Amino acid sequence: xxxxxxxxxxxxxxxxxxxxxxxxxxxxxxxxxxxxxxxxxxxxxxxxxxxxxxxxxxxxxxxxxxxxxxxxxxxxxxxxxxxxxxxxxxxxxxxxxxxxxxxxxxxxxxxxxxxxxxxxxxxxxxxxxxxxxxxxxxxxxxxxxxxxxxxxxxxxxxxxxxxxxxxxxxxxxxxxxxxxxxxxxxxxxxxxxxxxxxxxxxxxxxxxxxxxxxxxxxxxxxxxxxxxxxxxxxxxxxxxxxxxxxxxxxxxxxxxxxxxxxxxxxxxxxxxxxxxxxxxxxxxxxxxxxxxxxxxxxxxxxxxxxxxxxxxxxxxxxxxxxxxxxxxxxxxxxxxxxxxxxxxxxxxxxxxxxxxxxxxxxxxxxxxxxxxxxxxxxxxxxxxxxxxxxxxxxxxxxxxxxxxxxxxxxxxxxxxxxxxxxxxxxxxxxxxxxxxxxxxxxxxxxxxxxxxxxxxxxxxxxxxxxxxxxxxxxxxxxxxxxxxxxxxxxxxxxxxxxxxxxxxxxxxxxxxxxxxxxxxxxxxxx
Amino acid sequence: xxxxxxxxxxxxxxxxxxxxxxxxxxxxxxxxxxxxxxxxxxxxxxxxxxxxxxxxxxxxxxxxxxxxxxxxxxxxxxxxxxxxxxxxxxxxxxxxxxxxxxxxxxxxxxxxxxxxxxxxxxxxxxxxxxxxxxxxxxxxxxxxxxxxxxxxxxxxxxxxxxxxxxxxxxxxxxxxxxxxxxxxxxxxxxxxxxxxxxxxxxxxxxxxxxxxxxxxxxxxxxxxxxxxxxxxxxxxxxxxxxxxxxxxxxxxxxxxxxxxxxxxxxxxxxxxxxxxxxxxxxxxxxxxxxxxxxxxxxxxxxxx
Ligand code: HEM
Ligand SMILES: [Cu+2]
Numbered sequence: 156x157x158x159x160x161x162x163x164x165x166x167x168x169x170x171x172x173x174x175x176x177x178x179x180x181x182x183x184x185x186x187x188x189x190x191x192x193x194x195x196x197x198x199x200x201x202x203x204x205x206x207x208x209x210x211x212x213x214x215x216x217x218x219x220x221x222x223x224x225x226x227x228x229x230x231x232x233x234x235x236x237x238x239x240x241x242x243x244x245x246x247x248x249x250x251x252x253x254x255x256x257x258x259x260x261x262x263x264x265x266x267x268x269x270x271x272x273x274x275x276x277x278x279x280x281x282x283x284x285x286x287x288x289x290x291x292x293x294x295x296x297x298x299x300x301x302x303x304x305x306x307x308x309x310x311x312x313x314x315x316x317x318x319x320x321x322x323x324x325x326x327x328x329x330x331x332x333x334x335x336x337x338x339x340x341x342x343x344x345x346x347x348x349x350x351x352x353x354x355x356x357x358x359x360x361x362x363x364x365x366x367x368x369x370x371x372x373x374x375x376x377x378x379x380x381x382x383x384x385x386x387x388x389x390x391x392x393x394x395x396x397x398x399x400x401x402x403x404x405x406x407x408x409x410x411x412x413x414x415x416x417x418x419x420x421x422x423x424x425x426x427x428x429x430x431x432x433x434x435x436x437x438x439x440x441x442x443x444x445x446x447x448x449x450x451x452x453x454x455x456x457x458x459x460x461x462x463x464x465x466x467x468x469x470x471x472x473x474x475x476x477x478x479x480x481x482x483x484x485x486x487x488x489x490x491x492x493x494x495x496x497x498x499x500x501x502x503x504x505x506x507x508x509x510x511x512x513x514x515x516x517x518x519x520x521x522x523x524x525x526x527x528x529x530x531x532x533x534x535x536x537x538x539x540x541x542x543x544x545x546x547x548x549x550x551x552x553x554x555x556x557x558x559x560x561x562x563x564x565x566x567x568x569x570x571x572x573x574x575x576x577x578x579x580x581x582x583x584x585x586x587x588x589x590x591x592x593x594x595x596x597x598x599x600x601x602x603x604x605x606x607x608x609x610x611x612x613x614x615x616x617x618x619x620x621x622x623x624x625x626x627x628x629x630x631x632x633x634x635x636x637x638x639x640x641x642x643x644x645x646x647x648x649x650x651x652x653x654x655x656x657x658x659x660x661x662x663x664x665x666x667x668x669x670x671x672x673x674x675x676x677x678x679x680x681x
Numbered sequence: 682x683x684x685x686x687x688x689x690x691x692x693x694x695x696x697x698x699x700x701x702x703x704x705x706x707x708x709x710x711x712x713x714x715x716x717x718x719x720x721x722x723x724x725x726x727x728x729x730x731x732x733x734x735x736x737x738x739x740x741x742x743x744x745x746x747x748x749x750x751x752x753x754x755x756x757x758x759x760x761x762x763x764x765x766x767x768x769x770x771x772x773x774x775x776x777x778x779x780x781x782x783x784x785x786x787x788x789x790x791x792x793x794x795x796x797x798x799x800x801x802x803x804x805x806x807x808x809x810x811x812x813x814x815x816x817x818x819x820x821x822x823x824x825x826x827x828x829x830x831x832x833x834x835x836x837x838x839x840x841x842x843x844x845x846x847x848x849x850x851x852x853x854x855x856x857x858x859x860x861x862x863x864x865x866x867x868x869x870x871x872x873x874x875x876x877x878x879x880x881x882x883x884x885x886x887x888x889x890x891x892x893x894x895x896x897x898x899x900x901x902x903x904x905x906x907x908x909x910x911x912x913x914x915x916x917x918x919x920x921x922x923x924x925x926x927x928x929x930x931x932x933x934x935x936x937x938x939x940x941x942x943x944x945x946x947x948x949x950x951x952x953x954x955x956x957x958x959x960x961x962x963x964x965x966x967x968x969x970x971x972x973x974x975x976x977x978x979x980x981x982x983x984x985x
Contacts (some may be wrong), residue, residue, distance in 0.1 A: 179691035263763035266743075270695035277703040281710075313713050317706040324702070327774050335766040339759060369774045373781025377925070383713045386914050386921035388785060391810070392824035393839030393917035396793035403781055466802040 178273070181265035182671060183250045186272050188568070190247025191561075193275055195637065197239030198554075200283075202630050204232040209592075209626040211609050212619050225609040226294035227286060233297025237415065238322055239279055241549065244557045245418040246271075246329050249357045252564065253333065255662045255669060256351045258342025258678045263335035271329040278321035285311035285318075296607060298408065301389035301400035305381045312382060316375045323368045330364035333357055342661070344680035348439065351660050355442050356421025359449045363414050366453075367407040374403040398463055405456035413452045416516075416548060417445060419556030420487060423509045425660070426559050427491050430506035431498025432657035437490040444483035444490075451480045461532040470529040477527040481520065488517055503655070504578030508559035511551055511586055519547030522597065537607075540600025546593045551586075558585070558636065565643055566650030570668030573643040581639060584632040591625025694746065698739045705732025748952065748960070761959060768963040772970050779929065779974055786922045786981060790817050794918075797823050818845045822917040842920055843911025848983035851902050855895050856979050859934075862891035863972040866941070866965045876955045878948070885945045888968070892938035899931045926982055930974055937971045940964040 177189060207228045211219045220228070250268065254261050262268045286292035290309030293299065304312060337358045341350070350358075377400075380386040387393025389400045420441075428435045435441065457465055457473040465473075491513050500506070522544040526532050535541060558581075566572050595618035600606075604615045611619065650667040661680070665673055709732075712725025750756055756764075792801075798815025799807030807813060810823035812830025820842060824835035846852065866888040872880030903924075906912040914924045944961045947953065953961055 176691070178696050179693050181690065181692055263760075264767060266692050266695050267767075268695075269692065270698050273696055273699040274702070277699055281703070281707065310714050310717065313717075314707075314710045317710045321703065321706055327771075331767050331770045331774070334770055335763040338766055339763050365770050365774045366777050369776075369778035370781045373778050373785075377782075377785065377921075379713070380914070380921065380925065383717055384914050386925070387822070387839050387918045388921050390837070390839065391793075391797060391806070392835045392837055393822045393921070394794055394797065394819045394841075395789060395918040395921065396797075399785055399788050399793060402788060403785060406781075406784070464803055 179269070181261070181269055183254050183262045183265065183268065184568075184669065184671065186262075186268050187247045187249075187251030189272050190243045190250060190275075193272075194240050194244035194247060194557075195640075197235050197243070197279065198633065199637075201232050201235035201240055202633065204228045204235065206626060206630050208232060209623040212611070213623040214620070215611050215613055215616050217610055220609070222609050223291065223294065226296075226607070227292050229607050230293040230296050230299075231283075231286065234282065234293065235279070236549075237297060237411070238319075239275075241415045241553045241557070242326070243275060245357075245360070245415070245553075246326075248353075248418065248422070248557070248560055248564075249333055251568065252662065253336055253354055253357060254340060255665065255673055256354050256660055257337065257340060257345055258661050258674050258680060259336060259340030260672065260674050261340075262332050263339050264332050267328050268332050271325045271332065274321050274325035278318045278325070281314055281318040281321070285314045288314070298404060299378075300404070301378060301381065301397050305378055305389055308382065313379065316379045319375050320372060323372045326364050326368045330361035330368075333361040334365070337361075342674070342677040342680050348442070349680065351421075352424035352435065352438070352441055353418065353421035356417045356424075356445055359445050360414050360417045363410045363417070363449055363452065367410045367414075370403060371407040371411075374400065374407065377403070398460070398465075401460050401463060402456070405459045406453075408459065409456040410449075410452045412545070412548070413448060415553045417449065419512065419516075419553050420445060422556045422560045422563075423491060423512050426505045426509040426563050427494050427513075428659065429563070429655050429657040430503060430509075431495045431500050433494055433498040434659070435490065436493040436496075437486075440486055441490055444486040447483040448480060451476065451483070455480060458527055458529075458532075461529045462536045474527055474529040478524060481524055484520055488513060488520075503562075503575060504573070504582055505559045505563035505655075507579065507582045507586075508555045508562065511582070512555045512559065515547055515551030515555070515590075519544055519549075519552055522547060534603075535600065537605055538600040539596040539604045539606055542606050543593050543596035543600055546596070550589050550593065555585075558582075561636075561640070563655070564662070565640070566654035567662055567665070567667050567669055569644050570650055571643050571647035572650050572654070573639050574647065577635065577639050577642070581632060581635045584635070585629060588625050588629030588632055592622050592629055593625075595619075595621050595625075694739060694743045698736070698743070701732055701735035701739050703732075705729055705736055708732050748947070752952070764959055764963070768966060772966060775933070775970065776974075779926075779977075782922065782926050782929065783977065783981065786926065789918050789922065794819060817919075818842070819917050819919040820845075839915070839917050840911075842913075842916040844909075845912055845919070845923075846902060846906060846910065846983070848979065851898050852979060852983045855898050856975065858891050858895045858898070859972050859975050862888045862895070863969055865891065866968050870962070870965055873948075873953060873958055873961065874955050881948055881953075882945065885941060885948065889938055889941050889945060892934055892941065892968075896931060896934055896938065899927065899934075923982060926978055930971065930978055933967075933971045933974070937964070937968045940967060 177185060180186060205228075207220060208225065211217075211225055211228075250262065253259075283292075288309070288311040290311060292309070292311055293304075293315050295304040295308055295312075299315075337350070337354055377386070377388040381388050381390065381395075387395040389395050389397045391397070424435055424441060455473055455477040457469055458477040461470060461473070502510075522540065526535055526541065526544055562573060562578055599615045599618045602615065604611055652666050653663040654667060655663075661674075661678060662669070664678070708725055708727070708729030710725075712723055712729055715721075715723035715725055747756075792803075794817065795801050795815045796803040796806050797810055798804070798813055800815055810827050813821070813823040813826035821829075822839045822841045824838040825841060828834050828838055865884045869881050869884035869888060872878075872884055912920055912923070914920050941964050944953075944964045947960060952958075
């Protein structure tokens, strides 16, 4: 446990070998890689659960799983994808990329960084183990509304709560670390308004995290107390209110959805300029748009609660505030498109994913706007239309951006180019599979099919069948991604330092693969 | 100082921290679940205690490592700024944790309880709780009121508190104690900056003593509430918000006071210089934060 002042170049010697390297590492690239692998593993676990859901919904009627187990599947799918797949993937990218992009040697607090990561496998082990406990695992939806998650929950809910606490500690420490890194480790000359967009987006995301994860901790603590210690936060018999749960949860929950999309915005703002071979259009407006989205995300939470019974002024306020978010979001989409305008574009895999992101995320944004219309939401709420909406912003939104980032920076991480044709194949199969899965959900949702129910009316049968076929196609396609990553790590065409012709930024000034320690002396940024 | 970046070598501390905190959480889970099922022979407390001891041990080793590195001159100005940022935003996250509970208090007082009592836009809920009138402090819960006025017992009747704690007694004394402790810790800081070691020691000791006296009075208040006033965690949402807010605050006072005691010891060992004492400064920020939370509590939980 000795520490050194790193005055000599570290490039010459690599890390220690073996398992303990990963357990004890304080290197941001090691930790970033672990986050990314963890996220991929969780992506497959969550994906498995999704396929169980889609199998059951392939046909009307109950055939494969018990309704009770179906509930556990919808719940665990959501929890694992949100907290286990999407968030850790972005944190992993942040770890790997931010120090390199700002010309710093590592994260500001490297040991804390290791702790943030290792909490995750442990907390998810606890979470997954609840499924084997008496009464089963979480079955109350990823939003765990009280009283379903309190009075009517299986006993394992207590372990769910503690697992979420550990995850929360991990997120808070991770985001504090990112804030400290960005403010403190920038190379001389790297002013805030010269920072790469990915760094900006993560700075803002970190603020969202430190502000709302403690609120999540608060609400699960209230649950814990209601369940085990006789308090009445969510029980009207004692003067509490189940709707209070929803307010506190969504105060966390809505910023949380932006936590899952802002880093994606950042990634796309790197990739589109690179492959359009033009600088990002409207850099400073991007920064301001991202900040306004983050700010607005704190005052829109009750758009998830239009039908629950809030006062009319509340309905109106939250409706208009929500629609306001479309303005900065529109600015971003406009800027991405304008960046491409008259660019000399090529369509390598990262660009394909980024373009699909722009188009499909926008579809998700539009369905979001429809949902934001309070009177209309009375029809849409808790139907498959909502499921379609958030899968459009999360799958071709967050997850496509993660894929885009992986293809874009994989040469820098591994030193090898991935096989382009396989990447393109992965893209097209994902693109088709994902649209096949989620587009029909708009129709069955508008027609009134409720979400989270294992059986449905005959009238929804065809579209459900299509969605299930799409889901299997999308799901199995992701094995191809795993294969591509492994192939690229093991070999392939050597990547140049600047792996993409149009790529800009400090990370491309480093050799590929980037050495274990980078920027032991700060580079000069002009 | 270009080129003097600080990069710590590999460390076993984080994984130890992970193991310790996971064991603690698992222990707490087993304990609570077994307790709920009336199972008295539970391994929970033992596992929890083991985890807690491990957490404390790891914290001790981790912090002493940081201190030793600092004394060995390994922490450059940049790393120290990172610690400053880290502590600052950690405190902010704590503020948001309290905000959740203050928000809950605000919501029940201004929205849900009036609605349950038939006032306001969602007053129709009163239909389910006939006879309930909105009051704060909530001495009679909706389920009690329903039972009293109609004879119908709710599925689970929750009793309200018998009496509540008036702000003018112990809470007022505690306010004075805690506010003065914020002043004393500031004096300690000034003394330290002026190189006045004795002053620092004394003022800091005074702060710690004030802190622990506060905790003592708070404990006395709880005993009184449970044994004489009939005010418990289970007495409706008044009891819930009261104990959760004051309880988490009390816990933070304990942590803060322990932190300051350690700073007192470290000062005695000569760890702090007039211009180099971030450990102490961090603890004193924490202390001011705890103090500010108390002011909020005193106003919104006790007085208003
Ligand atoms: C243009 C911006 C957006 C608007 C106007 C919007 C609006 C809405 C509204 C009104 C709902 C509630 C629907 C209901 O339950 O009846 C909703 C649900 C949801 N949105 Fe969005 N949204 C937007 C962007 C996003 C983004 C970027 C994400 C995530 C990356 C996201 C994720 C979600 C999720 C996960 C839910 C469902 C939560 C649940 O009930 O399980 N949304 N959105
Ligand atoms: Cu929302």
